[in-house]
Amino acid sequence: MSQERTAVRERAEAVLRRLAGDEARLREDQWRAIEALVVEHRRVLCVQRTGWGKSAVYFIATALLRGNGAAVGPTVIVSPLLALMRNQVEAAARAGIRARTINSANLDEWDEIAAEIAAGTVDVLLISPERLNNPDFRDNVLPRLAATTGLLVVDEAHCVSDWGHDFRPDYRRLRTFLAGLPAGTPVLATTATANERVTHDVAEQLSTDDGSAALVLRGTLDRESLRLAVIDLPGAAHRLGWLAAHLEELPGSGIVYTLTVAAAAETAEFLRSRGYPVAVYTGQAEDADRRAAEQDLLDNKIKALVATSALGMGFDKPDLGFVVHLGAPPSPIAYYQQVGRAGRAVAHAEVVLLPGVEDAAIWRYFASLAFPPEEQVRAVLAALSTERPLSTQALEPIVDLRRARLEMMLKVLDVDGAVRRVRGGWLATGQPWRYDTARLERVAAARVAEQEAMREYARTTGCRLEYLRRCLDDPDATACGRCDRCAGPQFSPEVPASVLAAAQAFLGRPGVDVPPKKLWPTGLAAVGVPLKGRIPAEEQAWPGRVVGRLSDLGWGARLRGLVGPDAPDAPIPDDVAAAVIEVLKAWAHGDDRWPQRPEAVVAIGSRRRPALVGSLAERIASVGRLPLLGVVEPSGGAQDGPRGNSAQRVRARHDAFAVPAALAAALPELTGPVLLVDDLIDSGWTMTLVARELRRHGAPAVLPLALAMAG
Template structure:
């Protein structure tokens, strides 16, 4: 192509792109932001591979929608857009429609529409197909539909591309599979990766995975990550009561509607309940609610029917409410990069939005839990590989053979799949037979990076220089400069006082006691493989009833006290007066159908004083006979006592581990009615299930489990 024809082509693309931008925005005076037109030219005229790292609200979606329409006008096929979250997909489909782009999604929430999507693709009636990264490894989609789509692909877009990288704050193993897909694409197919949260290390990693070969050059367009609309602040308060009291006092003072982020599901639920009881229009949002309810809650917030959603990180990437007025964090995320991503929900189309962090003393413990939970160990990975062969095993079947919980097992299988050691096929997982070596150095480096990120977050909390500048520097933004708006630059913009009534309400809420212990109704699939002769439903006459605990360990109130009691290295000690007061309140509020007639304790090798004194105290204050303790049949060692294993192995560890001895059997024979079964801590619920089964078989008409704490 001659220089003049190249210039002519570029001029045509510029004019068409501007026309489409103005149609997209509905404004005749709309112009491109710096870098947008450059990216569109690279994709349409040069068919290049490009990485765009730009702040939230810059207009990354405009780049790929306009590029798609231009490529389609030039005879190109549909764009495949890989997007990580259902909420993000919903917003992208809606935005595409406004731009005149025919976009459809294929995900777990619309399985009933897949056949219609296939027909529309075959008729060339789709401009953009949105899929999750997990969909790329669905056997049917991967083997039957993806090859047909790739053969006529117009462009590949990878949204939230930091998920590709081990170093990204939200690494998703399935994203790694995109590197293999990219290498199979003809060099004439443009590829675009976009993110707002990538430092230099992540950028280099993503660039490497976008290349088709050693001579391939990736165009990286990187702008300033400063968010001029955001006013940042950090308010350090000593207790959960004070943080909740501040919210009760000042939530209505925050502009518009917004998001209150918490680190755990229970914190989101507790905070939402407290605020709702005080008359605030808020709801809890987490990964535990189903897709339909999530969509409904997102809609309520977008329509300003709620003051706030109290959310975990499940409400994160891509949630698009341009006028979101504030983001408050009850507890800090584990890295400045993750924090920047979450606060990026606010102030996208407004001049002002408030961002406040209320760090908690328990944050570091929660960071450590999630960091270790996401790292596969060599021993467990090797155990998984040892069980897989040529015959497919489903995840539940594999779970029955290895001592790994379902969620970490699924994550590990994805990692092994991306590494080429296993493959997902119809019916489950198989071994590929390829050699696999645990990359200890890589995981060590990732672990060190996570610790460094945590230290950076602590430095942000204690900052003496501009907070926005600190966040930009953590993302290697060389254009970082003082913002002039944060509490360091301009002084504290938020009140620090807590109203007396609000503090009292927070104290009352945090002092609330009582958590249900749901009874197990079904034995886990595959228990027989671990030596447990039980399957199907638990026989009605051998089940325990719904029990009670004082609190969850993750609770904002009593959870703080219980975490100290059950901390690693904490000494065994008798029940304290404060804990006894809480226990008495739980028992008083327990709406049992029939009052218990006696107390039975679990044997404990780790906390015999605590469990023994708890049973005695309940017996005394409840005026119930202490019938005795179950008798251990073997030392309390193994998987169950360590915790962390899956249901099959944890059940096997406690199966017939206790029995009803002669003295307890005689005592049970002297009473008629339900008995309280007392322990210190409930995790998997299999200990209470099997111990209660022994008591039922020994003649107890019902068993009511009770513990101080519940894990989770």
């Protein structure tokens, strides 16, 4: 090693000691990455297991690059989560590095931070990938930032690849950032979860214009502290009961992952009822609540954080003692990434998977949110002008896509150069664009293969960790000697009868509130629908109820069997009818009881399940001794089937329901609410529109009631 490189290594080791303690020493791959960045000014991709020390590489490289009087500009770290940003700022401070963040939560600090960067007092700037395509940031901040960046770091780089398990279109905007970097600017991309195909894809995107390839440093994915197990249980109540019975046995504090927001809420509520201190973390929670939940886990104030995949990246608790999954993620790679949060600084950590029969249905739902078919993409491009921008909300009445899927598609088109995000929305660029059918089909096929691999993980008779490592193409994968296949089961599948009974009772409770719609979707006037703004109070429904959500741990499977897309039409079963009656009783006598008792029943006509809805309305009317006034049928012009977004649903149904003459004549005679009955509340717009018609024909109030709610 030359004297220059020896000196650089000595300085690197000194920074590491400040960062991680006096006993810390650089691993050879860590030093090779630092050497490539600081001495050779190369582009590097590090594919290394969680806990290997990827952040140490870029903090040390930053300290060395900026060590000579800040000779180069700040390091820019593109980081996917605010939680990760907060951890990074704290870690940087330990190394004597001043880090700042630019994100949606600190807009009022942007000018101050820009001034600090210009003054050379910021060593590290953390930004989210979403910020890269904010029009103001992209046009005004990004070019100057790229021109002065001393080191670019792309954290969780598997998100760059649409082959990856957690592809994010905003990451593709990094192409613009890379293109704006001065020649010789070092770049580091890091991830713990990339197989060979994803690694090749990311490395290819890191290649320079002159063809120089990125240096790929790929290490072993063994996790010597993890002890993996799978416990196959009969149903949701057994899984929830097992967790409640065994949670105390699990070491320290940890994470319980669920596949849906509803399941996270249910799981946390049941665990609290059994005396466990737990918190909830989902993408729907407020940022302040998520931060408080993270901190409680970091401080060991709670036994577990019950979370969705929103906690998948960026949470850093080295002494995390366990990870339990209630339901399997859709790929072994995603699973490895989530369980990798555990056991980073403890001798052993428990990893338990409790798969469910409903997992596949949830996987199918998330797979349905993939890139849309070509005709829908072309419809968006045709609707956009090159001069007058349209907002996402304005596009919704034109294109039948849910907002999240529409925004994802627009971001991909933006990166491909077909559209451009500006103030006020999106513009077409007029550039030719090709729908890459072959690639999208290959990605979809890869997703299906990943799901089958996840099923095989649960079934395998061989070492579980070896199986996961092979899924990530780890050439050194060998049997771990610790998992339930190598060393035998650590936990009994038995659930005490009393705990199982409690879980069954908890999951068997029917009743979920349904808030009423109060605002019409935007942009309806552009497609000839004369509705906008607030729904008048005299046309709104009251808050409603359903037996349960389709994603519920308890009622979900039963309800999917009645109202799912492949469910046959049949009269309502006695057990579900009994649950409906329990919902009505609780609704009548609970804390949020009816302001007035219903005076009559009206059904919404169903083309797919007339026997189910009709028998439900008749049963309610009979038990409640209420008159069944009639059925509001969809007209011949009504469009069946799910619609992609709220604007499309309202557009398709706003004038599709006619109140029969006899029913219209009876409504003004009522003094109390109408109980409006349907099988499924998906978006809630059918209920809203039918309730509006009933109110306009004289109904004093409308109480929506359905068997199930989507989501």
